[in-house]
Amino acid sequence: MLFFTQCFGAVLDLIHLRFQHYKAKRVFSAAGQLVCVVNPTHSLKYAPTRCAAVQASTEQGILPPCHHHEAVHDPQLVPCMCPLFSCPWEGHLEVVVSHLRQTHRINILQGAEIVFLATDMHLPAPTDWIIMHSCLGHQFLLVLRKQEKYEGHPQFFATMMLIGTPTQADNFTYRLELNRNQRRLKWEATPRSILECVDSVISDGDCLVLNTSLAQLFSDNGSLAIGIAITTSKVHSSEAEI
Amino acid sequence: MLFFTQCFGAVLDLIHLRFQHYKAKRVFSAAGQLVCVVNPTHSLKYAPTRCAAVQASTEQGILPPCHHHEAVHDPQLVPCMCPLFSCPWEGHLEVVVSHLRQTHRINILQGAEIVFLATDMHLPAPTDWIIMHSCLGHQFLLVLRKQEKYEGHPQFFATMMLIGTPTQADNFTYRLELNRNQRRLKWEATPRSILECVDSVISDGDCLVLNTSLAQLFSDNGSLAIGIAITTSKVHSSEAEI
Numbered sequence: 098m099l100f101f102t103q104c105f106g107a108v109l110d111l112i113h114l115r116f117q118h119y120k121a122k123r124v125f126s127a128a129g130q131l132v133c134v135v136n137p138t139h140s141l142k143y144a145p146t147r148c149a150a151v152q153a154s155t156e157q158g159i160l161p162p163c164h165h166h167e168a169v170h171d172p173q174l175v176p177c178m179c180p181l182f183s184c185p186w187e188g189h190l191e192v193v194v195s196h197l198r199q200t201h202r203i204n205i206l207q208g209a210e211i212v213f214l215a216t217d218m219h220l221p222a223p224t225d226w227i228i229m230h231s232c233l234g235h236q237f238l239l240v241l242r243k244q245e246k247y248e249g250h251p252q253f254f255a256t257m258m259l260i261g262t263p264t265q266a267d268n269f270t271y272r273l274e275l276n277r278n279q280r281r282l283k284w285e286a287t288p289r290s291i292l293e294c295v296d297s298v299i300s301d302g303d304c305l306v307l308n309t310s311l312a313q314l315f316s317d318n319g320s321l322a323i324g325i326a327i328t329t330s331k332v333h334s335s336e337a338e339i
Numbered sequence: 340m341l342f343f344t345q346c347f348g349a350v351l352d353l354i355h356l357r358f359q360h361y362k363a364k365r366v367f368s369a370a371g372q373l374v375c376v377v378n379p380t381h382s383l384k385y386a387p388t389r390c391a392a393v394q395a396s397t398e399q400g401i402l403p404p405c406h407h408h409e410a411v412h413d414p415q416l417v418p419c420m421c422p423l424f425s426c427p428w429e430g431h432l433e434v435v436v437s438h439l440r441q442t443h444r445i446n447i448l449q450g451a452e453i454v455f456l457a458t459d460m461h462l463p464a465p466t467d468w469i470i471m472h473s474c475l476g477h478q479f480l481l482v483l484r485k486q487e488k489y490e491g492h493p494q495f496f497a498t499m500m501l502i503g504t505p506t507q508a509d510n511f512t513y514r515l516e517l518n519r520n521q522r523r524l525k526w527e528a529t530p531r532s533i534l535e536c537v538d539s540v541i542s543d544g545d546c547l548v549l550n551t552s553l554a555q556l557f558s559d560n561g562s563l564a565i566g567i568a569i570t571t572s573k574v575h576s577s578e579a580e581i
Contacts, residue, residue: 247489270521279512280545281527302552303522308544 132212132322133204135226135241193260193291194236197229205229205236213323215241218316222251229260232327236260237271237288239325240295246302253312255284255323256295256304263290273305274324275315282307282315288327374454374564375446377468377483435502435533436478439471447471447478455565457483460558464493471502474569478502479513479530481567482537488544495554497526497565498537498546505532515547516566517557524549524557530569 186196197203206228215226226241241255255273259266266288275282284305289298298304307315315321428438439445448470457468468483483497497515501508508530517524526547531540540546549557557563 247492250489279529281525283523283525285523287521302550303556306548306550306553308548310544311548314545 131206131208131210132214133206133228134214134216134320135204135228137215137217137220137224137226138201190261190291194229197238201227203227203229203238205231207231209233209328210324210326213239213241213325215321215323216319218243218253218312218319218321230257230325230327233269233329235265235269237269237327238291238295239323240299241321241323242299244299246300251309253307253309253321254299254302254304255307256298257286257288257325257327258291258293258295258298259288260291263292266290268329270328270330272324272326272328274326275307275321276324277315277317277322280314282311373448373450373452374456375448375470376456376458376562377446377470379457379459379462379466379468380443432503432533436471439480443469445469445471445480447473449473451475451570452566452568455481455483455567457563457565458561460485460495460554460561460563472499472567472569475511475571477507477511479511479569480533480537481565482541483563483565484541486541488542493551495549495551495563496541496544496546497549498540499528499530499567499569500533500535500537500540501530502533505534508532510571512570512572514566514568514570516568517549517563518566519557519559519564522553522556524553 184200186200188196194205198205208230209232211230213226213228220243222243222245224243228239230237230239236259238258238260239255240258241253243251243253245251257271257273259269269288270285271288272283272285274284282305286304289295312321426442428442430438436447440447450472451474453472455468455470462485464485464487466485470481472479472481478501480500480502481497482500483495485493485495487493499513499515501511511530512527513530514525514527516526524547528545531537554563
């Protein structure tokens, strides 16, 4: 009897380990689509210590050297301020990706269509879920932010930024799609350039906006799946508008 | 010279009259789609006088007689409270359409796909834009409401209700689509039954929600065009969810 109990315990342990393994895998494929599990990051706007640490790393020369705003006047240098956190880092557009990966540990995914699976939606605002998306020869940044625009009423804001210039961004269209519980919500727009501030895009509400109850309807077990697709064609701008 | 001046004046008058005529026409066809111009109605929640007038009309027998809530217990009688305004009217589901047309002067349109063109979006909240839509053998009610859920921050809420039971409503899917300024927003869901309260659908935010800045981006000259389509197939519920 004791043998069977021990065997049963061992099987349970194996199942638990297997579950932990799957949970730990940050990228997996489901139904032919690349699904990226994105864990939340508390906004560092209110955590000057980490910003200070980032600054210290920059000063130690671990990251590319900072370029000050005066660089705007030099056509060879593009001022590029990291749009996330209150990070004082600045650099060329070409090194933004390595900065985001190395300093902010943001994952980068390949593919024209991916699913962004944001976990722990219940966490209090402000919280960010961020991923980079490499597609059509460019890198994009998807930001999902939980923020209290109106005190006591957190909302979710999702937008896509091109790690490139506004002129380059004009050549793309991104689509964010939520689909669950007999509801479907699609947002299509031209991505903004990372040279524009993500905070202003969100404060203007020129992005996909979800209130908490709608986010709950679209989420499954505390995770929100957002389908992402990027195209180069400007189909919807040329179509006759309704 | 005086003759020419008078002729010119007459031509101007004719142009003005023609313009007024077009403006007054509430339904017209553009680009093959039926476009319905919907003027705003200030929410009567705060105007007990009109509600009292409606009540008076009902009492005078102009409208179908009221059925009190006790009718719920009789399976032959469906309690049907008008979801708009604070109208105390109640009646059978079959007479809701005539009540809405006669008392609240709400237009009814035919067609599987129509464009709802809400005018004067700048008007202060609370304001409603309402239309009935006859399609696939049923009548639907589209409600666009401007409301201040958070004081000083008006938002727009759009939803579609079936003038029928919740079981009937489950057989349909409605789509609301906004398309302008290189942005597209689509909302698809199962319509709610008119037996459920439109106020609770809106307060839950289980509908298309737009903040003021996004509504401005989608509107043209103070009018917001919402493409509406209704289908019977439950395509999106049977599809693999992302």
